[in-house]
Amino acid sequence: MTKQLVAFEKIGIAFDGRVLLESIDMSISEGEIVTLIGPNGSGKSTLIRILLGLQEATSGQVVRHKALRIGYMPQKLHIDPTLPLTVKHFLALVRGVDKHQILPTLKKLGIAHLIHSQVHVLSGGETQRVLLARALLNRPNLLVLDEPVQGVDVNGQVELYNLIEGIRNELGCGVLMVSHDLHLVMAKTDTVVCINQHVCCSGSPQHVTGHPAYQALFGVPGADESIAIYAHQHDHVHDEHGGILSDSDTHTHTDCRHH
Numbered sequence: 001m002t003k004q005l006v007a008f009e010k011i012g013i014a015f016d017g018r019v020l021l022e023s024i025d026m027s028i029s030e031g032e033i034v035t036l037i038g039p040n041g042s043g044k045s046t047l048i049r050i051l052l053g054l055q056e057a058t059s060g061q062v063v064r065h066k067a068l069r070i071g072y073m074p075q076k077l078h079i080d081p082t083l084p085l086t087v088k089h090f091l092a093l094v095r096g097v098d099k100h101q102i103l104p105t106l107k108k109l110g111i112a113h114l115i116h117s118q119v120h121v122l123s124g125g126e127t128q129r130v131l132l133a134r135a136l137l138n139r140p141n142l143l144v145l146d147e148p149v150q151g152v153d154v155n156g157q158v159e160l161y162n163l164i165e166g167i168r169n170e171l172g173c174g175v176l177m178v179s180h181d182l183h184l185v186m187a188k189t190d191t192v193v194c195i196n197q198h199v200c201c202s203g204s205p206q207h208v209t210g211h212p213a214y215q216a217l218f219g220v221p222g223a224d225e226s227i228a229i230y231a232h233q234h235d236h237v238h239d240e241h242g243g244i245l246s247d248s249d250t251h252t253h254t255d256c257r258h259h
């Protein structure tokens, strides 16, 4: 049976008397990719901070599996550009890291050639991969990714989402992502939770995009290219760990039009 890693139960938070999150219920299980969407300022990062224990909820509780191990990828890397720091040394700073895993992890993410590069000269997409490597070196069973494709062009976004899906398939970990991208990410998502102070709607991408609350926030999905990608992806059959059972993983779907 699939293990539940985290459950938010009636989570609420208020700052200076202003309610930001109210009665949030959601959960993430092993092998599940959950994407949190919502307008700017709707409380997505705050919910992540509560999960990480960086922010205390005003009400409700977070139930964590006793074996929960989180690998966190922040929105941005804040490092003093005058500080000389190579990718290898940056990753060696991960607490309890097995240093022998640094190179294989970078290889897995296609950035082994950057091991001796200075972190402050990396491109947006390279930086995101280094941050993902750091999260993976924590040997997580839950990956928490706050806007993982920020600053990455569309092709790079597709590649990063493919990588994240591949990691989920390989490790069987759960993934909680925050995203502003509504279409590309949904192709890689099992469950979407749309928040705007409270949970507006949640469920499969198909369910959520058809929901009036989603449509009120983001508009009615049209028959554009991105939606075509997303509709195609969910023609697959997933096994209990989220792996694809059909033969559809023998080619990529980002530019094909068949169903």
Ligand SMILES: Nc1ncnc2c1ncn2[C@@H]1O[C@H](COP(=O)(O)OP(=O)(O)OP(=O)(O)O)[C@@H](O)[C@H]1O
Pocket: 015, 016, 020, 038, 039, 040, 041, 042, 043, 044, 045, 046, 047
């Ligand atoms: N510690 C705090 N004290 C007061 N207000 C806060 C605090 N942390 C967050 N906020 C406010 O809560 C609101 C939501 O912030 P949050 O970063 O969670 O939103 P978000 O959904 O992640 O937004 P975005 O999509 O723009 O990144 C913002 O208006 C922010 O100013």
